[in-house]
Amino acid sequence: MEQYIIKGGKPLKGEVNISGAKNAALGILAAAIMTDETVTIDNLPDVRDINVLLQAMEGIGAKVERVGKHVVKINGKGISSISIDYEYIRKIRASYYLLGALLGKYKKGQVALPGGCNIGSRPIDQHIKGFKALGATVKIEQGMIDTNAEVLRGNHIYLDVVSVGATINIMLAACMAEGKTLIENAAKEPHIVDVANFLNSMGANVKGAGTDVIRITGVQSLHGSEYSIIPDQIEAGTFMIAAAATKGDVVIRNVIPKHLEAITAKLEEMGACVEELDDAVHVFANERLGNTHVKTLPYPGFPTDMQPQISMLLALSKGTSIVTESIFENRFKYVDELARMGTNIKVEGNTAIIDGVEKITGAVVSAPDLRAGAALVVAGLVAEGYTVIDHIEYVERGYEDFEGKMKALGAHMDKVDMEDERAIQKFKLKIS
Numbered sequence: 001m002e003q004y005i006i007k008g009g010k011p012l013k014g015e016v017n018i019s020g021a022k023n024a025a026l027g028i029l030a031a032a033i034m035t036d037e038t039v040t041i042d043n044l045p046d047v048r049d050i051n052v053l054l055q056a057m058e059g060i061g062a063k064v065e066r067v068g069k070h071v072v073k074i075n076g077k078g079i080s081s082i083s084i085d086y087e088y089i090r091k092i093r094a095s096y097y098l099l100g101a102l103l104g105k106y107k108k109g110q111v112a113l114p115g116g117c118n119i120g121s122r123p124i125d126q127h128i129k130g131f132k133a134l135g136a137t138v139k140i141e142q143g144m145i146d147t148n149a150e151v152l153r154g155n156h157i158y159l160d161v162v163s164v165g166a167t168i169n170i171m172l173a174a175c176m177a178e179g180k181t182l183i184e185n186a187a188k189e190p191h192i193v194d195v196a197n198f199l200n201s202m203g204a205n206v207k208g209a210g211t212d213v214i215r216i217t218g219v220q221s222l223h224g225s226e227y228s229i230i231p232d233q234i235e236a237g238t239f240m241i242a243a244a245a246t247k248g249d250v251v252i253r254n255v256i257p258k259h260l261e262a263i264t265a266k267l268e269e270m271g272a273c274v275e276e277l278d279d280a281v282h283v284f285a286n287e288r289l290g291n292t293h294v295k296t297l298p299y300p301g302f303p304t305d306m307q308p309q310i311s312m313l314l315a316l317s318k319g320t321s322i323v324t325e326s327i328f329e330n331r332f333k334y335v336d337e338l339a340r341m342g343t344n345i346k347v348e349g350n351t352a353i354i355d356g357v358e359k360i361t362g363a364v365v366s367a368p369d370l371r372a373g374a375a376l377v378v379a380g381l382v383a384e385g386y387t388v389i390d391h392i393e394y395v396e397r398g399y400e401d402f403e404g405k406m407k408a409l410g411a412h413m414d415k416v417d418m419e420d421e422r423a424i425q426k427f428k429l430k431i432s
């Protein structure tokens, strides 16, 4: 098993290119099997979750052809099974988008209950409510969700909680239902809009994505398309935080600055400088930042997927900050790991009370989930001495070539097998 090794203390400097959005790509890939024609998808991030979903799609008979590192051609004509193997599902959350896609196209589908980051209980009742409203029967037996419909008919669906996953899943199925569907209290994240735009490029009729009411008029079939995925808001935000935390100066390219506004606003409140360019943001900081308070909320609020990273930054800032996690109940597991590095964070229920410290020191820590792992990497970049991060497979679920991109910004960071004494010596020699 490999780990990240980081020698902290170097300000990040230079330019970094952001990859395509993982959470948009997952919905788009699932949607791609809804046509029998070929779909070409560009700006696909080369990350673990995407590769697992592509394997799951191949597993049911879809043709998946990698044309380059970031381009894939998909053809769903040869699909011979509507049942997704448990092996793939337990590894990722968004495998359940295949359920919405299969239900829309074939009026039936079967997947195991999904995995993904262990950040809370993560029920799927709203997905099920949506499928049932469209006329499907949904059974959960022996860990499998089995859905089936004679006919799918559009309906009026009010989501009791704002859910990214349920909004996308219902949108997928409703695209090929008879008549009109109205999703009220829909999620508004940039990836919802991207999935809707992709569906429309295949001939679907989805209106209002990005607002809380989405109107879908079902069509009988979808056709092939060529589509490029939007940049990853969370990867970009993570580099923004890393630039500020290391008192660096970084231009973060291939982003949509509008998607980053909540993060930009918080960084500016803390005293960092953020310049918005056309498709880039320039982030720099010269001194220790000040405190602020953060509450995670659905888009356009502050994203829960950025909560560990900003909490880490606040742990180094002046004064006391309060971070309230209002989306997931178990997203502070990284706090104990950060404490090994010398931070002072107290968690009470869904709130973290963060007393900023002036410096932290390297330690051996373990990534409990994807974004928490990214926050530990940022901590390692700031800490005095060496930090070793275990369980980087979580980080690799969502960050493409994280160590490569950090190294290009001047970070002393590598991926090594800690049992390989020579690799560690090589890393130490390289930076001495």
Ligand SMILES: CC(=O)N[C@H]1[C@@H](OP(=O)(O)OP(=O)(O)OC[C@H]2O[C@@H](n3ccc(=O)[nH]c3=O)[C@H](O)[C@@H]2O)O[C@H](CO)[C@@H](O)[C@@H]1O
Pocket (backbone or CB within 6 Å): 023, 026, 093, 094, 120, 121, 122, 123, 124, 125, 126, 127, 128, 161, 162, 163, 164, 165, 166, 187, 304, 305, 327, 328
């Ligand atoms: C693959 C993907 O895109 N993952 C993202 C997606 O996860 P995911 O789609 O799982 O998150 P949701 O937006 O669905 O969850 C939001 C809240 O709604 C609750 N809920 C959700 C569905 C449901 O049927 N019932 C219910 O109660 C959840 O427990 C949570 O408290 O959005 C989250 C919130 O922005 C992000 O943190 C994840 O990175």
Ligand SMILES: C=C(OP(=O)(O)O)C(=O)O
Pocket (backbone or CB within 6 Å): 023, 092, 093, 094, 115, 116, 117, 118, 119, 305, 370, 371, 398
């Ligand atoms: C929590 C995340 O992913 P998932 O929903 O796939 O677990 C994430 O992307 O931060």
